[in-house]
Amino acid sequence: MTAATADHNPYLAARHVHNERYLSLSTSIRNWQLVAGGLLLANVGLAGGLVLVTNKQQIAPYIVEVDAAGTAAAIRELRAEAVHDPLILSALLKHWITQIRTISSDEELTRRQMNTAYHMYLSSAQNYLTAYYTENTLASLQQRGRTFPVNVTLTPLSPQSWWARCKDQQLARDGSEKALTAGQALIAIALLLLHSYDGQQHPPVGEGIVCT
Numbered sequence: 001m002t003a004a005t006a007d008h009n010p011y012l013a014a015r016h017v018h019n020e021r022y023l024s025l026s027t028s029i030r031n032w033q034l035v036a037g038g039l040l041l042a043n044v045g046l047a048g049g050l051v052l053v054t055n056k057q058q059i060a061p062y063i064v065e066v067d068a069a070g071t072a073a074a075i076r077e078l079r080a081e082a083v084h085d086p087l088i089l090s091a092l093l094k095h096w097i098t099q100i101r102t103i104s105s106d107e108e109l110t111r112r113q114m115n116t117a118y119h120m121y122l123s124s125a126q127n128y129l130t131a132y133y134t135e136n137t138l139a140s141l142q143q144r145g146r147t148f149p150v151n152v153t154l155t156p157l158s159p160q161s162w163w164a165r166c167k168d169q170q171l172a173r174d175g176s177e178k179a180l181t182a183g184q185a186l187i188a189i190a191l192l193l194l195h196s197y198d199g200q201q202h203p204p205v206g207e208g209i210v211c212t
Contacts (some may be wrong), residue, residue: 084159084191086156089156089162089189090154090156090162093154093162093164093187093189094152094154096117096120097149097152097164097166098149098152099113099114099116099117100113100114100117100118101147101148101149101166101168102147102148102149103138103141103142103144103145103146103147103148104146104148105142105146107138107139107142110138110142111138114133114138122190144170145170145171145172145173145178145179146170146171147168147169147170147171148168148169148171149166149167149168149169150166150167150168150169151165151166151167152164152165152166153165153166157186160188160189160190161186161187161188161189162186162187162189163184163185163186163187164184164185164186164187165182165183165184166182166183166184167180167181167182167183168180168181168183
C-alpha cells in the first residue's frame with residue numbers, strides 16, 4: 001500500500017489519530033512523573049540538609065560598637081581568641097581583681113568569690129594571701145564596711161607582667177561612700193596548660209592563667 005493510499009484510507013487515518021492522541025498522553029504522563037520524582041528527591045535532600053544543619057547548630061555572638069549618640073557604628077562577628085590575647089588577659093585580670101577585692105554583706109558569696117580567685121594563684125602567692133587573710137579575717141573586713149573595686153585599669157608591661165590600678169570604694173551601712181582608697185600593684189602572670197586529672201594520661205585540654 002502506497003503512502004497516497006494510506007492518506008486516503010479513513011481506517012488508517014483514524015488509527016493514526018488514535019495513536020498520536022494516546023502517545024502524546026503517555027509522553028505527558030511520563031514527563032510529569034519525572035518532574036514529580038525530581039521534586040521528591042530535592043525535598044528529601046533539603047530535609048536531610050536541614051536535619052544536619054540543625055544538629056550542628058552554633059551560636060555566633062556579634063559585637064556592636066556604639067558611638068556617643070547611641071548609634072551602632074560597626075558590627076562584626078565575635079570569634080574565639082587564644083587565652084594569651086591581651087584583651088582576654090585584661091578581662092580575666094579585671095574579673096580576678098573584682099573577686100579578690102570585693103567584700104559584700106553576704107559572707108558566703110564573698111568567701112566563694114575569694115576561693116575562686118585563690119585558685120588562680122601559684123603556691124607562693126597563695127601562702128601570702130593565706131597569711132593576709134589569717135591576720136585580717138573576713139568578719140573583721142566586713143565590719144569595716146562593704147568594699148568594691150572601681151576604676152580598675154590594667155597596663156601590659158610585658159607578656160608576663162601587668163600594672164594594675166584601682167580604687168577600693170568602702171560603703172557605710174546606709175549605702176553612702178565611707179572611704180575611697182587608691183591602690184596599685186604589679187601582677188606577674190603565667191600561662192599553664194590545663195589537664196584533666198582522673199588517673200590517666202590525657203593531652204592538655206586548654207590554657208589557663210595564674211597569678212604569681
